Amino acid sequence: MQLESVQGASDALAAQGYLADRQLAMAVHLAAVLEQPLLLEGEAGVGKTEVARALAAATGARLIRLQCHEGIDLHHAVYDWDYARQLLALRAAEGGVDEGELFSRRFLLRRPLLDAVEADPELPVVLLIDEIDRADDEFEAFLLEFLSDFAVTIPELGTIAARRRPIVLLTSNRTRELHDALKRRCLYHWIDYPSPERERQIVAARLPGVPEEIATRVVAAVARLREHGDLYKLPGVGETIVWARALLALGDEASLEETLGVALKVHEDVLRVLERGVLEGV
Amino acid sequence: MVRRLSDLTAVLRAQGTRVGVGELLGAVRCLREVDCSSREEVRLALRTVLCSARADLERFELAFTAVYGDERAGLERDDPLAQLGQIERAVMPRVGIADPRGGDAAPDAEAVPAAWSEVELLREKDFARYTDDEMALARELIARLARRHPTRLSRRTRATRRRAEVPDLRRTVHASLRTGGEPLHRRWREPTRRPRQLVLVCDVSGSMAPYARMLMQYMHASVAARRRVEAFAFGTRLTRITQELAGRDHDHALERAAAAVTDFSGGTRIGAAIAELNRAHGRRIGRGAVIVILSDGWDRGDPEQLDAEMARLRRAAHRLVWLNPLAAHPDYQPLARGMQAAVPHTDRLLAGNSLASLEQLASIMEEM
Numbered sequence: 001m002q003l004e005s006v007q008g009a010s011d012a013l014a015a016q017g018y019l020a021d022r023q024l025a026m027a028v029h030l031a032a033v034l035e036q037p038l039l040l041e042g043e044a045g046v047g048k049t050e051v052a053r054a055l056a057a058a059t060g061a062r063l064i065r066l067q068c069h070e071g072i073d074l075h076h077a078v079y080d081w082d083y084a085r086q087l088l089a090l091r092a093a094e095g096g097v098d099e100g101e102l103f104s105r106r107f108l109l110r111r112p113l114l115d116a117v118e119a120d121p122e123l124p125v126v127l128l129i130d131e132i133d134r135a136d137d138e139f140e141a142f143l144l145e146f147l148s149d150f151a152v153t154i155p156e157l158g159t160i161a162a163r164r165r166p167i168v169l170l171t172s173n174r175t176r177e178l179h180d181a182l183k184r185r186c187l188y189h190w191i192d193y194p195s196p197e198r199e200r201q202i203v204a205a206r207l208p209g210v211p212e213e214i215a216t217r218v219v220a221a222v223a224r225l226r227e228h229g230d231l232y233k234l235p236g237v238g239e240t241i242v243w244a245r246a247l248l249a250l251g252d253e254a255s256l257e258e259t260l261g262v263a264l265k266v267h268e269d270v271l272r273v274l275e276r277g278v279l280e281g282v
Numbered sequence: 283m284v285r286r287l288s289d290l291t292a293v294l295r296a297q298g299t300r301v302g303v304g305e306l307l308g309a310v311r312c313l314r315e316v317d318c319s320s321r322e323e324v325r326l327a328l329r330t331v332l333c334s335a336r337a338d339l340e341r342f343e344l345a346f347t348a349v350y351g352d353e354r355a356g357l358e359r360d361d362p363l364a365q366l367g368q369i370e371r372a373v374m375p376r377v378g379i380a381d382p383r384g385g386d387a388a389p390d391a392e393a394v395p396a397a398w399s400e401v402e403l404l405r406e407k408d409f410a411r412y413t414d415d416e417m418a419l420a421r422e423l424i425a426r427l428a429r430r431h432p433t434r435l436s437r438r439t440r441a442t443r444r445r446a447e448v449p450d451l452r453r454t455v456h457a458s459l460r461t462g463g464e465p466l467h468r469r470w471r472e473p474t475r476r477p478r479q480l481v482l483v484c485d486v487s488g489s490m491a492p493y494a495r496m497l498m499q500y501m502h503a504s505v506a507a508r509r510r511v512e513a514f515a516f517g518t519r520l521t522r523i524t525q526e527l528a529g530r531d532h533d534h535a536l537e538r539a540a541a542a543v544t545d546f547s548g549g550t551r552i553g554a555a556i557a558e559l560n561r562a563h564g565r566r567i568g569r570g571a572v573i574v575i576l577s578d579g580w581d582r583g584d585p586e587q588l589d590a591e592m593a594r595l596r597r598a599a600h601r602l603v604w605l606n607p608l609a610a611h612p613d614y615q616p617l618a619r620g621m622q623a624a625v626p627h628t629d630r631l632l633a634g635n636s637l638a639s640l641e642q643l644a645s646i647m648e649e650m
Contacts, residue, residue, distance in 0.1 A: 044565075071437025083451030090455070090463030099459060136438070136476070137509065175568045176510070232560055232594065268594065 002058065003032035017205045018047070018054035019198060027189035028055060037147050037168035039132075039183065042191030045236015048171040051191075052128035055167065061124035064166070066112040068135040074142065078152050080109045103156035117152055117162040125166035133172040137179065144182050194237060196223050202237060203244050210244055218244045221256050221282045225263060228278050235263040256282060283313065286349060290328070293345040299338050305331060321350060405638045408610065410492035421499060421532065423637055428503035430644035432478040432572045434600075439471035446470040478600065478650070480504065480511045481567050483559065485577030486543055487517040487550035493607045493635060494546075497576050500640060502527045502535050512566055516555035517545035522563065552581045552620050553588035560594050569598055572650055574643070576605045576634055581620025588620055592627035601650050602627060605634025605643065 002012040009032070010025035020028070028051070031038035040048045056063035066077055086107050090097055110118070116127045132140070146152065147168065151161035170186060172178060194202060196219050203215040222240045225231060235243075243262045247254040256279050264270050273279060287309055291301045308331045316323045325346055333342050404416060412420070439448055453469035461467070482501045486494045501513045505527040513524045526538035540546065556575075559567070567573070573595060581588060596602050604624060608614055610633035616625045625631060630646060633639040 069437075073438060081452065081455070083455050086455050087451075087458065087465055090458055090465075094463060097463065102455070102459070136436075173565060175565050230557075230561075232564060268590070 003029055005029065012058035013051070013054045014205075016054040016057045018050060019194075019202050019205060020051070021194070021198070024051070024189055024191065027187055031169070031187055032167055034187070035165045035167075037170055037186045039170045039172065039178075039186035039188050040191055041172050041174055041188070043193070043234065043236060044173060045238040046191045046193060047237050048191055049128065049130055052126055052169045052171075055169070056126040059124055059126070059167075061126045061167070062119065063126050063128060064112050064116045064119075065128045065130060067130045068132050068139070070134055070136070072135045072139050076111060077139070077142075078111050078113045079154055080111065082107045082109050100156075105157070108154075108157070113146060114152055114160070116166050117150060117160055119162070119164070119166065121164040124164070127166040127168045129168065129170045131173060132170050132182075133175045133178060140179050140182055144179070144185060147182075147185055193226060193234075196220065199223075199237065199240060203241060206241050207244055207248070210248055214244055214247050217256070217282060218247060221279055222263065224278055224282060225273065228273070230272060231264070231269045232266045233264070233269065239263045283318065284310065287313070287328075290345055290349045291332070293348055294332060294338075294341060297341045297345060299332070299341050299345075301332055324350070405641070406636055408635050409496040409607070410635070412496065417496065417499070420496070420637060421503075424496070424500050424640065425503040425507070427637070427640050427644045428500060429507045430648055431480055431504075431508065432601075432647040432650040433475040434478040434570065435473045436476040438474050438476075440474050442470055442472040444470065444472065446472040448472065477508055477510045479568055479571035480647075481514070481571050481573045481599075482511065483514045483516065483520075483555070483573065483575045483577075485517070485550060485552070485575075486515045486546050487580070488547045489550070489578050489580045490576075490607075491547050493576075493578075497605075497634065498527075498536055498539060499532075502532060502539070506530055506535070512563070512571075513539075514555075514559060514563070515539065515543045516550075516552070516558075517543075517548045518551050518554070519545060520555040520558040520562075521545075522566075549582050550577070550580055550620075551583035552577060552579070552624070553583040553585070553591055556591040556595055557587065560591055560598075564598070567598065570600045571598075572601045572603065572647060573599045574603045574605060575624075575628075577620075578606055578608050579604075579616065579618040579621030579624060581618065581623075583620075585619045585623040589623040589627075592624050596627040601629045603630045603632060603643065603646070604628040605632050605639070607633060607635035609633045610635040610639065 002008040006022065006026050006029045009029040010020055010022070013020045013025065013028070027038055027040075030036070040051060042048055052063060052065070055061070069076075081103065086102055089102065089107070112127075116125055119125045129143070132143070135143075149161070150165055151159050153159045193199075199219045199222070200215050203210060203219065207215075218240055222235050222243070226234050239262060243259065246259050246262050247256075250259070257274060260270050260273060260279075264273065287306065291306055291309075294301050309328055312327045312331050313324065316327045318324055328346065329339065329342055333339050404420065407416070441450055441453060448471040450469035450471045454465050454467070457467045457469060458465040482504060484490075484494065484497050484501055486498075490497075498515075501523075505511050505513050505524060506529065511524070512522070513527050515521050515523050521543045523539040523542055526542045527535045529535050592602075606614075606616075606621065609616075609631055616622055616631070632643055632646070634643065
């Protein structure tokens with residue numbers, strides 16, 4: 001498979017339009033060969049989620065995504081019973097349903113983690129657990145157990161174990177520190193903002209046919225904003241790409257300062273950049 | 283024996299430990315199994331039965347001493363407590379109950395606050411005038427205060443007996459199995475409460491030096507007591523000290539924090555510090571936190587910057603509280619430039635110069 005070398009991983013991602021630096025390619029390669037989950041951290045908009053998407057496309061795997069949110073629990077992540085249908089079945093049978101039948105697969109709602117565990121071993125799976133920092137400690141503790149044996153237990157049905165370990169990516173925005181035990185179980189990679197050179201390549205890869213001068217201009221402007229150091233929220237790679245698209249759509253009358261709202265989403269930041277003429281000469 | 287035991291449970295309940303009839307029966311049973319002439323055995327046995335959380339242990343020790351007497355009472359005093367002066371001893375927790383052997387009525391819950399009133403002297407004393415011994419004594423009280431924290435409603439729910447907003451379909455289905463498939467008994471779930479994120483930002487510049495030690499103790503106790511707390515210190519620049527303050531060992535934690543903060547007792551640039559907080563740690567603070575700034579507002583930085591940064595911080599926070607030791611003075615007016623810029627953006631301005639004012643902070647946070 002392509003992921004068996006660092007270069008292979010790098011090429012596979014590049015073929016999907018994701019330009020990874022060597023450390024990231026190394027991390028992905030290791031995650032695949034060691035069958036260990038990979039924890040990706042980084043500022044918003046540096047393309048953490050995108051890694052999973054590109055990886056799944058590159059390996060022909062199915063991408064299963066679990067978006068974490070506040071208050072997420074087992075029934076959001078693993079399975080739930082379809083209670084509405086159970087009640088209907090109960091009433092239709094006028095009580096003549098036994099419990100075993102009621103808690104059978106017919107009424108089981110499969111959530112992402114159960115999906116990943118039950119996946120066909122012939123078809124690889126990339127499991128993305130997105131924004132794990134939004135979940136709470138209890139869910140993190142459950143996840144720790146899940147990631148170590150890739151099995152889930154449903155009291156009414158028994159334990160179901162994965163026949164093939166998926167590649168697992170976790171992302172975190174660092175709104176809180178994750179538990180050490182979870183970190184220890186994972187490989188770790190910090191995704192930084194790309195260098196201007198690489199960011200230009202990313203724009204070119206993601207927007208085929210964008211003129212060289214627009215890509216250069218946008219990348220230079222974004223670099224200025226990130227260097228400025230006095231902004232609340234810095235633009236990510238996602239913003240760079242959208243900005244390039246905006247300039248492309250506007251054609252000749254495009255001005256960076258007029259389209260600043262594409263890159264900066266905090267009012268004070270926009271004012272500051274305009275006042276101080278940060279983008280002058282770009 | 284049973285009477286003493288019920289005295290003990292009464293004291294425990296008055297302190298807030300949950301002791302039910304089950305625990306009481308368990309205690310009676312376990313006392314049958316141990317040598318009741320040994321004070322130590324009784325203590326350890328009761329401790330096992332009556333405590334169910336780490337926080338209970340300490341309360342149990344106090345209650346046990348109150349009811350069964352202090353074993354050191356008659357012994358030679360070479361312990362450090364004996365060397366303390368009168369005021370210091372006043373702070374030692376005491377529980378005011380009738381002589382348990384007198385056997386009148388069980389002590390009522392009212393007795394406890396009355397006993398605490400002996401602490402009044404130290405409670406109101408300004409931190410700047412504390413002696414080292416007093417600081418050591420106040421530590422326990424501060425740790426107690428630090429355990430009181432703001433909460434918020436969570437999106438997690440739990441089963442409830444009351445009629446609530448969210449139907450509990452799982453339990454309703456199970457219940458309907460008992461009524462022939464007819465969902466006669468509906469079940470409900472209600473949201474749980476979670477600790478709200480708390481961010482403590484302490485000024486350690488020269489003018490705050492008399493208070494910084496006690497306030498750092500409070501920060502350490504807060505970080506040690508629970509998760510979802512972030513601690514920062516600033517003088518001319520901001521340092522995150524959450525990780526340094528973590529861990530139960532009090533002295534080590536404070537040493538580590540002091541080593542991390544390079545600008546102790548220097549100048550102050552509050553605006554720059556808050557700016558750093560907004561930018562470098564904006565995600566960590568997140569939205570909906572209670573932010574407590576501990577500073578006297580003597581600022582050598584740019585008031586305009588402070589104004590703008592406070593406005594930003596206020597928008598991201600749930601509540602913004604400013605503790606200013608100078609505000610303890612009855613005639614205090616926020617005249618310092620820094621305070622003038624900051625006050626319009628704060629929800630509450632408290633003193634934070636004594637145990638009493640930290641207690642006030644704790645009560646305010648619990649209401650948030």
